[in-house]
């Protein structure tokens with residue numbers, strides 16, 4: 107590891123070194139090859155702001171990566187990172203979204219049913235409820251809460267669309283009313 111990498115932190119301020127260590131440990135345990143590509147993918151994944159998709163990571167690799175890797179490699183590496191406990195995978199109806207698993211504190215998300223965006227939210231009450239939640243005979247590793255609904259952009263868009271529709275109905279009424 108060169109100095110640049112050792113001291114690197116992500117945009118969110120997460121240090122890279124502990125994540126690299128976790129990856130190394132996992133690959134050693136599983137007798138996997140510690141390829142430089144895997145470390146580079148980790149570095150670039152940690153540059154992404156919060157939640158990302160394979161497509162988004164592919165783009166980041168093209169922009170910031172020292173290697174160019176295939177989609178299949180990225181996909182397989184994400185699976186590896188999930189198993190190593192480095193990533194949280196959000197299994198959504200559209201495409202899988204990933205997020206660096208920086209800690210094990212409860213997390214809450216809102217998912218828009220119209221544009222499918224997923225956003226992390228900080229709601230104290232939701233987190234408190236999750237903190238106190240335990241399941242017998244089950245060792246919980248991540249507490250994730252998903253709330254589905256409409257984001258503010260889609261709400262605004264729908265209001266605008268409704269207004270347009272109302273206006274065009276009114277115009278139609280005027281047009282036909284004059285006959």
Ligand SMILES: [Zn+2]
Pocket residue numbers: 218219220221222223256257258259260261
């Ligand atoms: Zn939306």
